[in-house]
Amino acid sequence: MTASSNHIRVGILGASGYTGAELIRLLAQHPSTRITLLTGDRAAGKPLGEVFPHLAYLDLPVLTKIEDADYSQCDLVFCALPHGTTQEVIAALPTHLKVVDLSADFRLHDVDTYAEWYGHAHLAPDLQKEAVYGITELARDAVAKARLVANPGCYPTAAQLPLVPLVEADLIDADDIVIDAKSGVSGAGRAAKEGSLFTEVTEGIHAYSVAKHRHAPEIEQGLTKAAGRPILVNFTPHLMPMSRGILSTTYVKLAGGASPADLREAIASRYQGEPFVRALPMGQVPATRHVRGSNHTLIGVVADRIKGRAIIVSAIDNLVKGASGQAVQNMNVMAGLPETTALMQPPMFP
Amino acid sequence: MTASSNHIRVGILGASGYTGAELIRLLAQHPSTRITLLTGDRAAGKPLGEVFPHLAYLDLPVLTKIEDADYSQCDLVFCALPHGTTQEVIAALPTHLKVVDLSADFRLHDVDTYAEWYGHAHLAPDLQKEAVYGITELARDAVAKARLVANPGCYPTAAQLPLVPLVEADLIDADDIVIDAKSGVSGAGRAAKEGSLFTEVTEGIHAYSVAKHRHAPEIEQGLTKAAGRPILVNFTPHLMPMSRGILSTTYVKLAGGASPADLREAIASRYQGEPFVRALPMGQVPATRHVRGSNHTLIGVVADRIKGRAIIVSAIDNLVKGASGQAVQNMNVMAGLPETTALMQPPMFP
Amino acid sequence: MTASSNHIRVGILGASGYTGAELIRLLAQHPSTRITLLTGDRAAGKPLGEVFPHLAYLDLPVLTKIEDADYSQCDLVFCALPHGTTQEVIAALPTHLKVVDLSADFRLHDVDTYAEWYGHAHLAPDLQKEAVYGITELARDAVAKARLVANPGCYPTAAQLPLVPLVEADLIDADDIVIDAKSGVSGAGRAAKEGSLFTEVTEGIHAYSVAKHRHAPEIEQGLTKAAGRPILVNFTPHLMPMSRGILSTTYVKLAGGASPADLREAIASRYQGEPFVRALPMGQVPATRHVRGSNHTLIGVVADRIKGRAIIVSAIDNLVKGASGQAVQNMNVMAGLPETTALMQPPMFP
Amino acid sequence: MTASSNHIRVGILGASGYTGAELIRLLAQHPSTRITLLTGDRAAGKPLGEVFPHLAYLDLPVLTKIEDADYSQCDLVFCALPHGTTQEVIAALPTHLKVVDLSADFRLHDVDTYAEWYGHAHLAPDLQKEAVYGITELARDAVAKARLVANPGCYPTAAQLPLVPLVEADLIDADDIVIDAKSGVSGAGRAAKEGSLFTEVTEGIHAYSVAKHRHAPEIEQGLTKAAGRPILVNFTPHLMPMSRGILSTTYVKLAGGASPADLREAIASRYQGEPFVRALPMGQVPATRHVRGSNHTLIGVVADRIKGRAIIVSAIDNLVKGASGQAVQNMNVMAGLPETTALMQPPMFP
Missing domain, CATH: 3.30.360.10 (Dihydrodipicolinate Reductase; domain 2)
Incomplete structure (x- = not known):
């Protein structure tokens, strides 16, 4: 994201779930990003290959606990954490980070609607207002300027x-x-x-x-x-x-x-x-x-x-347009990269 | 169906398809029927076990061509033939036979609607009028008196x-x-x-x-x-x-x-x-x-x-309530047998 | 099992697992048994239909905790509990009960082999010796006389x-x-x-x-x-x-x-x-x-x-010959009933 | 394959089967090839998207009959035709073409073994001798020099x-x-x-x-x-x-x-x-x-x-290492390209 770096340094918070693995699958073919941080609480200390053997051959950082994350190594983080726990994590992130949040925490902009459906008041209402709801094709310009994108369900x-x-x-x-x-x-x-x-x-x-x-x-x-x-x-x-x-x-x-x-x-x-x-x-x-x-x-x-x-x-x-693919698409837009980067692999059938 | 027989003698026309096999699966546990005729044109001359190995252990008649069927051995036939070919087959059956037709041929009572959806005039319009549309629970009395039941889709x-x-x-x-x-x-x-x-x-x-x-x-x-x-x-x-x-x-x-x-x-x-x-x-x-x-x-x-x-x-x-099970249910009603006979096996899960 | 009863009164310990459900599916068609006891610790107090909706329509006892089981209502129990926990449960059962155990606890007759593979000494070594390993076709006579049958894996x-x-x-x-x-x-x-x-x-x-x-x-x-x-x-x-x-x-x-x-x-x-x-x-x-x-x-x-x-x-x-079906087969042999009772339903295909 | 072209011009004979579709899926990400010919007899005249809707968005030639193929537009062909019919097709190809054959026709080098297992004498015995059996890792050097590679089963x-x-x-x-x-x-x-x-x-x-x-x-x-x-x-x-x-x-x-x-x-x-x-x-x-x-x-x-x-x-x-992926790998070797080109997408799980 800075002129001085050749690659966007990417962190994935919650890399031991399916959307995390899918982000890695896609980013493995991205020429302009480098994964520098993977967190996964239960699997902290393990190589990703123990959690996802299909990705064992990739050269990736070991999983860490989220509280041990070194965000100075990241320009952007994908947040693939469970709903409800995410808002506080994101609120606490250093502000130099751009964020694509795959959880539901920042999708609803109305505080009352959020409270009605999730059973509690939002814990980061300022960020809730700032977040851009990112169906890329419907919000491209806003995504391009966003610091926090709420990746749609x-x-x-x-x-x-x-x-x-x-x-x-x-x-x-x-x-x-x-x-x-x-x-x-x-x-x-x-x-x-x-x-x-x-x-x-x-x-x-x-x-x-x-x-x-x-x-x-x-x-x-x-x-x-x-x-x-x-x-x-x-x-x-x-x-x-x-x-x-x-x-x-x-x-x-x-x-x-x-x-x-x-x-x-x-x-x-x-x-x-x-x-x-x-x-x-x-x-x-x-x-x-x-x-x-x-x-x-x-x-x-x-x-x-x-x-x-x-x-x-x-x-x-x-898992792709409905989660990790659209997240990468949004990252591309946020970073001023060609929007299709890493996303052009054809569908797999049969 | 006659007082003199201990069992209803049942024929299945089109026994080499899935609804045919399902009829056999159900009737194998029916204490008051005996399968005396199975037709299957492409498999004529073969034992059913070659077509459906899961039923090979049952003692069943060899498959015959439909034109070789001996209907004197049957009191009732299930007709599990393809749509369109069925109406002429049923029209040509001896009238002593009761018939449960699992095809779509006799389900629509309006001749114009039939022609519109099937692309040709019905070939047995008199039977079309006579046939009883047999969702058993909605037409029990009519089914009981019917000679020809159109088993619903x-x-x-x-x-x-x-x-x-x-x-x-x-x-x-x-x-x-x-x-x-x-x-x-x-x-x-x-x-x-x-x-x-x-x-x-x-x-x-x-x-x-x-x-x-x-x-x-x-x-x-x-x-x-x-x-x-x-x-x-x-x-x-x-x-x-x-x-x-x-x-x-x-x-x-x-x-x-x-x-x-x-x-x-x-x-x-x-x-x-x-x-x-x-x-x-x-x-x-x-x-x-x-x-x-x-x-x-x-x-x-x-x-x-x-x-x-x-x-x-x-x-x-x-295949059961949507085809062969309802067909047996209708047969039970037509024959004055307890309606649940052969149909009480519980669902199979997992 | 006694001359005075019309039905064998059957209990199923561990009815909330798949082998438990399969026992119920099969016994629902057994004319000579009546299910009088169902245990399921986590689901205690619930009707079985909450655990297995496909069986909700059957008239069955509510699930109880195993420690609340009233064995005076049973002639025979099927034990479908996890390996390791079963041996003590069975050892504590009233001796009027016949038992078909679907766990692995009584399958190995050699105490050392058991200890080697399961990591601890057997807790009921006397029963271990008494138990009959019941592949029915290979041990029919012994099963007929057994009080405790170890149902094979x-x-x-x-x-x-x-x-x-x-x-x-x-x-x-x-x-x-x-x-x-x-x-x-x-x-x-x-x-x-x-x-x-x-x-x-x-x-x-x-x-x-x-x-x-x-x-x-x-x-x-x-x-x-x-x-x-x-x-x-x-x-x-x-x-x-x-x-x-x-x-x-x-x-x-x-x-x-x-x-x-x-x-x-x-x-x-x-x-x-x-x-x-x-x-x-x-x-x-x-x-x-x-x-x-x-x-x-x-x-x-x-x-x-x-x-x-x-x-x-x-x-x-x-789940059938490999578990609950063979268990019912063994029960039939133990009770002197026709061995195929409740087991004659044909395979389901497709 | 020639110094004058920027891209290897690739034909796929038999593009309407699964291995054909898989070749297209992989080659769609190959920077040094261009698909110039697709044959598919039953689908001749149709765009590939009618046969494989998941690939409809790609810009590809219309399917032609194999006898209408213009091989002057190709440097290399993948042959994904049925076993038995392939040997004569390949024998009749212009000799400027390199060929990767995904059928079994050229895998067995012994004429007697071929005849024994396929029931007839091989129809192109000279090519049979020439063909290189191409498990890439086990025959890399021979593949590099081959005109005809028999892609392994x-x-x-x-x-x-x-x-x-x-x-x-x-x-x-x-x-x-x-x-x-x-x-x-x-x-x-x-x-x-x-x-x-x-x-x-x-x-x-x-x-x-x-x-x-x-x-x-x-x-x-x-x-x-x-x-x-x-x-x-x-x-x-x-x-x-x-x-x-x-x-x-x-x-x-x-x-x-x-x-x-x-x-x-x-x-x-x-x-x-x-x-x-x-x-x-x-x-x-x-x-x-x-x-x-x-x-x-x-x-x-x-x-x-x-x-x-x-x-x-x-x-x-x-379909990949067992067919189309190894075929592309072999093509890369035959063409002197980096062997992993178009083959680096990670496995897809779940």
Whole structure:
């Protein structure tokens, strides 16, 4: 970040979780960064290869406790810590550091909404106001100037990318949006929980946190801004047997005389030239496997048989565009690097 | 079916597909039936164990071509043949036979709707009128008297069981129903298709046949009858990596002053005493794995955060309640046997 | 078990794990048993349906703490507790109870071998001597008379069923046996462990506990008895992404002039008439999916291209024949009931 | 390949299969190649994105029929055609082309062995002699000079990398090698076959082609060369539910006084400095998920409990090091480029 350095020196706080590992996977191919700090409390003192054998061959710093972190070695930190614990950590960071926070702690800007959904007052309300909510394509300029970027949630990224242009242009009834989302299991992290066991997840699907998932207010915050008035959505997440991927099937009603093709056109033109967001031809819908391992977002629009309605399907990899990939994308923007650096590897299929 | 026989002699036309195998799995535990005929054109002349090694140990007739079938050995046939080819086969059957047809051929009663969705005029319009559409719990009396039962589709079973009581009682707005359904791969049958390959399906999800799936008019037929006026629904199926199971997430708007709890209560009381349909406590939702391998339907109702809306989730095993299990259930009703015979094995989890 | 009762009153100690749930699934169809006791320490006070929603519809006793168990209500208990804790529990049980123990605690008869592999002296050495090691087909008479049956491990069942007849008849070189076994994840139980997470297991395979798995001495105990001299085997287990199933691929060298076909014949004749063990035609090998959910064992023998060698493949469902199914089979034998009672449901495929 | 061009112009014959897609995925990040030709008979005339939507965003030539290929636009072709059809295609190619053949057609050098295993005389015996068998690490110099490289099979790559150094150094008994291999489903290609359906593969495992798989003579050819005398192996492949990956568990007997640690040391020193082959610390074994999507080979050695024996486990991604990755590696060597170009992306986990 400084003219004197050849590389951005990067720290990853919480490197022993899946989003941490994914940051390392992506940054391993980044020509302009160097990882100088990895923290992981339970694994402190261990090489990363003991926690993630697939990365053992990389030359990386040993994991340290977060309280032992030497931030003088870093220009920027990615914060991949659990929700709730992050705000105080970030508030205590030296201010020379730029920060991309992958937790939910700085995503909601309204203090009351935060308190309502997280059960306590925010512990760093000043930073909460300063933080830039970083769906890169929707906030590029603000991200470029930000010191603290709140990296968006996986579901909210998949939901907002298609919906924001439509709500802004009043092409749909923003008061009647149904979002039925399906997620892979890595979204639940690497914590050992009964509900994430192979035997509990394979060969099945279920809805969870129905009408009470914390990504709902995050989506609503974005749509409220787009609409210029308060918007609520019906958001229903499902857990299904795949490691990566989110498919978001959104049911909308047309407004202002728009046709389904107008919706597709609004999305396509909004993301014209974007390297990571693509509208499919009208009537086609994406599959999560077509974005697996990549930073791409695919969006399809189909006219419903019922006049005046459309179905919008968006697909991302929750660990890439839904987390670590977008975080690197935001870092690139913050550092004035080409935005696609380290993010051009194609999806992996099969 | 005659007083003189100890067992109902059963034939299965199309025994080399998954629904055929599932019929055999279930009937193997039925004390009052005997399988006397199995047809399977490509596998004619082979023992069933070559087609389905998991059933090789059962004492079963060799597969024959359908034109070689000796129907004098049967009292009832299950017809598990592909859509389109079935209607002529059934029209040509001896009339002493009772028939449970697992294809879609006799599910739609309106000749124009059939022609619209299947691309040709029905070839047995008289039988089309006679056939009883057999969601057992919703048509028990008619099934009991039927000679030909059209066994419902998997998606339509999962969708109609919760919706019919609500539409009948005007508790929801029948003109604003969104059904987001997720299915296992066995619904696509055993045909060797690229889209059903392990490598194409595992670790991913996608919507398909959006706004044009043939189960939409089947669902609409049931809801139209329930409402007493034409009903259209938004029905969007998804293919996901599991062999068995359908989860149907339905988004509804309350009508006539009903609360979400009223919806749950209407469903619970409609199916009070039913052995195979159960409403979960308010706010709970089912998982497909909780019905796997069984004939059960589980239904959950949750109030949305948006006032006046609710989410209904229903789960079945597409090969059991969504196909072969309901077929056996209908056979039991047609034959005057206890309806649960051969259908009481608990779900298999994990 | 007493002439005066119509049903055997059964308790399940440790009903909140997978083998407990599987016992309940099977016993739900048993006409001669009644479940009168379920223990589950962490879930004490809850109905079973909270722990296993797929079984919520069954009429079952509430879970209790093991110290609150009223054994006067039981004739027989299945003990599905963790290894190590079981021996003291069983030692303290009232002696009117018959016991089928699914843990490893009573499987090894040699006190030194037990101490070597489990790291401590056995706490109930008298019971250790009394316990009957119950691969039903190989120990039927002893099981019939036993008060305490040590239900065999999943790997040892899959390995010994084909090998014991061959070693007894000196048809193979018992000093050169390689067993490469592949297991589903339910073998690791329902404990929340990082290594059992969906994300850690799906789409991959690895060997584990190489040359130090505790099932090795159990297999060796059986083969040592069969050979009449000490036998060691190379046993290498692998964890793979399936919930249920064990495939055991065993590499043997022929002895005493035997041909591969002689091996197959020895296995087939040994299990002639057995309802749950079947030798496939020469050259055919089984798949785990052909036994899924059932108590069957399938065994195939193939001649290697290298003269004097053969490959033997055996398949079981680890939760059924490898645990709860064999436990019920043993209970049936102990109680003088038809051995197949509650165990005749066909495999579930797909 | 010529001084005048900035890029190697690459053609892919058979681009509509999985190895074709994987070549494109890797080459998309290769700075020194340009794809100028893609053939795919059934999909001729279509953009690649219709066959592989995950690659639709890349700027690539339209698929052509192989007979319409303009080879003047190519410096090198990858041949990813089915076995048997390839030899005549390659024999007819213009001789200015360098060729990396991913089929099995040129892997076996002995005409009789080829005829025995493939059922017909080789149709291009001169090329058969010329072709270099290209496990890169074992044949780097020959690959560098080759015009035609026979890219090794997936199983043979996983098997030979650990075994060749051990056989060469007489550290194991080359006459007593047992290779138990487990493969993902992509090894069967994208052809629509019943045996590759999701429903047939998920949640199960089975051995196939036992004692008759065509990769056996390929492995034996390599070990025969290493030993300097004819070697046969017991090779047993298994199909399991994962898209990518091969785990090869090899059982060996020590020779010449070697210890298991000597085996590990021989492997480690042989591949010292190799970017894509790594020996794990003694006693550790790899998982396929630790190489997924990468060109890495991981090898672990464990001492068996039986004196004089060891277990060797190797893991690769069958589509990368087992096919397209090694093909690109060979191309890099043939073209004098840095061998790791386009192959440095880390494994993808989870």
